[in-house]
Amino acid sequence: MKYLSMLLCAALITGCADNNGYHATQQNAAKNDSQTAPAIAYPLTRKDNTVDSYFTTQIADPYRWLEDDMSEETAQWVKSQNVVTFDYLNGIESRDVLKQRLTTLFDYEKVGAPFKEGDYTYFYQNDGLQNQNVLYRQKGDGEPEIFLDPNTFSEDGTTSLAGVFFSVDGSLATYLISEGGSDWRTAITLNSATKEEVSTRIVNIKFSSISWKGNEGFFYSSYDKPEGSELSAKTDQHKLYYHTLGTSQSGDKVVYGATDEEKHRYVGAQVTDDGKYVLIYATNATSGNKLFIRDLTDPNNPLVIMSGDGKSDTYLLESEGERLILVTNLDAPNKRIVEVNATMPQSENWADLIAHTENVVTPTTAGGFIFAHYMLDAISAVKQFDMNGNLVREVDLPGVGRASGFNGKKNETNIYFNFQNYKTPNSIYQIDVNSGDVSLYRKPEIQFDSDQYESKQVFYPSKDGTKIPMILTYKKGIELNGKNPTLLYGYGGFNISLTPRFSSTVAAWLQQGGVYAVANIRGGGEYGKKWHNAGTQMQKQNVFDDFIAAAEFLINKNYTSSDFLAIRGGSNGGLLVAAVMLQRPELFKVVLPAVGVLDMLRYHTFTSGAGWAYDYGTSEQSKEMFDYLLGYSPLHNVKEGIEYPATLITTGDHDDRVVPAHSFKFAAELQSKQSGNNPILIRIETNAGHGAGTPTSKTIEQYADIYGFVLHNMGLEAK
Numbered sequence: 235m236k237y238l239s240m241l242l243c244a245a246l247i248t249g250c251a252d253n254n255g256y257h258a259t260q261q262n263a264a265k266n267d268s269q270t271a272p273a274i275a276y277p278l279t280r281k282d283n284t285v286d287s288y289f290t291t292q293i294a295d296p297y298r299w300l301e302d303d304m305s306e307e308t309a310q311w312v313k314s315q316n317v318v319t320f321d322y323l324n325g326i327e328s329r330d331v332l333k334q335r336l337t338t339l340f341d342y343e344k345v346g347a348p349f350k351e352g353d354y355t356y357f358y359q360n361d362g363l364q365n366q367n368v369l370y371r372q373k374g375d376g377e378p379e380i381f382l383d384p385n386t387f388s389e390d391g392t393t394s395l396a397g398v399f400f401s402v403d404g405s406l407a408t409y410l411i412s413e414g415g416s417d418w419r420t421a422i423t424l425n426s427a428t429k430e431e432v433s434t435r436i437v438n439i440k441f442s443s444i445s446w447k448g449n450e451g452f453f454y455s456s457y458d459k460p461e462g463s464e465l466s467a468k469t470d471q472h473k474l475y476y477h478t479l480g481t482s483q484s485g486d487k488v489v490y491g492a493t494d495e496e497k498h499r500y501v502g503a504q505v506t507d508d509g510k511y512v513l514i515y516a517t518n519a520t521s522g523n524k525l526f527i528r529d530l531t532d533p534n535n536p537l538v539i540m541s542g543d544g545k546s547d548t549y550l551l552e553s554e555g556e557r558l559i560l561v562t563n564l565d566a567p568n569k570r571i572v573e574v575n576a577t578m579p580q581s582e583n584w585a586d587l588i589a590h591t592e593n594v595v596t597p598t599t600a601g602g603f604i605f606a607h608y609m610l611d612a613i614s615a616v617k618q619f620d621m622n623g624n625l626v627r628e629v630d631l632p633g634v635g636r637a638s639g640f641n642g643k644k645n646e647t648n649i650y651f652n653f654q655n656y657k658t659p660n661s662i663y664q665i666d667v668n669s670g671d672v673s674l675y676r677k678p679e680i681q682f683d684s685d686q687y688e689s690k691q692v693f694y695p696s697k698d699g700t701k702i703p704m705i706l707t708y709k710k711g712i713e714l715n716g717k718n719p720t721l722l723y724g725y726g727g728f729n730i731s732l733t734p735r736f737s738s739t740v741a742a743w744l745q746q747g748g749v750y751a752v753a754n755i756r757g758g759g760e761y762g763k764k765w766h767n768a769g770t771q772m773q774k775q776n777v778f779d780d781f782i783a784a785a786e787f788l789i790n791k792n793y794t795s796s797d798f799l800a801i802r803g804g805s806n807g808g809l810l811v812a813a814v815m816l817q818r819p820e821l822f823k824v825v826l827p828a829v830g831v832l833d834m835l836r837y838h839t840f841t842s843g844a845g846w847a848y849d850y851g852t853s854e855q856s857k858e859m860f861d862y863l864l865g866y867s868p869l870h871n872v873k874e875g876i877e878y879p880a881t882l883i884t885t886g887d888h889d890d891r892v893v894p895a896h897s898f899k900f901a902a903e904l905q906s907k908q909s910g911n912n913p914i915l916i917r918i919e920t921n922a923g924h925g926a927g928t929p930t931s932k933t934i935e936q937y938a939d940i941y942g943f944v945l946h947n948m949g950l951e952a953k
Contacts, residue, residue, distance in 0.1 A: 352404020365391030365929035394927025600642030601667035834867035877910035
């Protein structure tokens with residue numbers, strides 16, 4: 235499943251404005267107590283006369299200069315905005331209380347499920363407040379030792395471990411590092427036993443897994459390093475390389491992607507365990523891939539097409555000699571598991587092994603079995619099958635929540651899985667694959683009493699009547715008086731499902747008496763490909779309508795009111811909360827768009843943004859698509875004379891996935907047009923990217939600022 239992970243990484247770990255919302259804002263603006271607060275003196279943001287022509291429409295882009303992340307003027311703008319933002323945040327007394335509470339909640343030992351590679355058992359561990367998780371290993375019953383400690387990679391903890399990939403026999407390991415949160419990686423290869431480097435370092439890798447071919451070498455993917463800014467320059471031709479151990483990177487051969495006929499935005503490889511075949515994936519978007527196979531026993535063997543239209547997603551699950559077991563959504567929107575002979579691998583020869591059902595399936599393999607993870611309204615159910623597709627049993631899960639893991643070698647008899655939900659910290663369970671017996675392996679000790687809280691699922695109707703699931707978590711005995719501070723979270727894109735998972739940051743919010751609500755809106759993958767497609771391109775307004783309906787449900791049921799409702803989302807979710815804020819500004823007290831895609835007319839011109847067109851469409855695609863994007867693009871729908879909710883925009887100055895210019899331009903536009911005194915602030919983390927690998931210390935500081943900002947603007951103090 236490494237290829238799938240690569241595409242999700244490349245995606246965002248993401249309608250027309252409702253004019254009634256604007257009228258309602260003007261009618262209800264007087265209710266905002268913040269009107270009496272002193273106005274903030276925002277930095278003056280220069281406007282230029284840049285104008286773009288789209289079909290017959292002229293669109294001004296006065297803050298285009300903020301896209302230049304290499305200019306001194308942009309750097310000074312960032313500094314001046316941070317001065318204003320942190321001056322405001324430093325005046326919130328609750329921040330110190332929240333930082334202390336967050337520190338306490340983060341400070342517990344976190345241990346990952348063990349996995350075997352060669353002669354060792356490996357596991358990740360964090361003593362509590364370490365900036366990065368440490369990879370340990372032990373041989374048999376021996377004492378654990380550190381294998382890789384990312385906390386030693388940099389003094390400030392901003393260089394992170396971005397993946398470790400072992401050769402089949404476990405004797406070699408290649409690990410990727412990310413500096414400052416960048417998507418660009420460096421690969422370092424070690425002899426696992428001695429931990430000594432055994433090959434040249436491979437630099438400038440992006441959106442790539444490592445797939446070993448025996449112990450000889452490995453496949454990896456990257457782009458040509460762009461001219462100009464590494465953060466924002468467009469990268470649209472992904473290439474698959476093969477590196478032979480002991481040779482220089484300059485001699486690495488391009489396996490796929492060298493020609494215009496092979497040009498794709500994302501390319502990946504997966505070698506079968508026996509090293510006989512390599513499967514190559516190629517796609518121009520974050521959804522739908524072409525699939526090829528090559529017999530590696532002879533370098534002259536041709537590349538054979540398995541699935542060539544790029545309209546479905548397929549990847550290799552397992553192999554047994556010439557027998558390939560695949561996962562696909564071809565003719566199966568919720569995915570099915572199929573088998574095919576590698577000598578006749580074309581899609582017309584695929585035969586069902588585990589058929590399509592009404593629930594989305596994501597399988598893993600371990601111990602010679604298939605573990606099919608089904609989603610039932612975003613909740614986990616797991617079934618165990620033998621390798622011929624016969625049902626063995628339903629796995630007895632410890633409760634209602636999210637189960638993950640069930641990975642392991644073919645010869646293992648005891649494997650592990652994780653279980654968690656919004657109020658229950660992640661625990662590790664062991665399962666005997668032959669008997670099905672499940673036992674608790676490790677439970678964390680955290681200063682958070684889960685028994686004091688409850689988590690339940692509700693269903694509410696969206697604007698068009700579609701039923702949307704939402705999970706609410708809060709302290710038991712909550713009074714439904716409309717005064718509970720509520721944080722509504724959403725994403726709604728890229729076929730990504732929001733399933734229950736524990737977070738110390740959410741626990742901190744719950745301890746403040748807050749309600750935490752997660753809406754499983756369209757555009758995600760909770761109900762398969764149809765649910766995803768219902769929130770893409772000309773259907774994107776469904777996503778916003780679903781989220782607005784979630785807010786209205788919370789208010790109508792008296793969980794909260796507009797005076798105590800905050801909304802948050804990151805990346806594609808940042809687009810979500812910014813768009814609904816502009817469509818219904820009277821509905822929310824606080825808005826928190828993080829690393830958001832906010833300029834929908836130009837998003838595809840930066841880095842790998844063009845690959846998101848499956849979900850969004852582009853402004854150059856057609857006049858109809860341009861008009862639709864213009865109708866909801868946050869940057870282009872800020873209106874004069876409207877009092878928008880208190881807004882804290884967050885981004886990283888090294889984000890090379892959703893470039894910070896989105897947030898910079900949106901902040902400038904909001905600040906210039908905001909009516910009233912609700913603050914419009916942007917918090918720009920330095921030496922930080924899209925979010926992955928963020929040090930614990932920075933996470934604590936960021937959430938102390940966010941929650942402090944939310945409570946302060948609701949007129950509340952931290953407990």
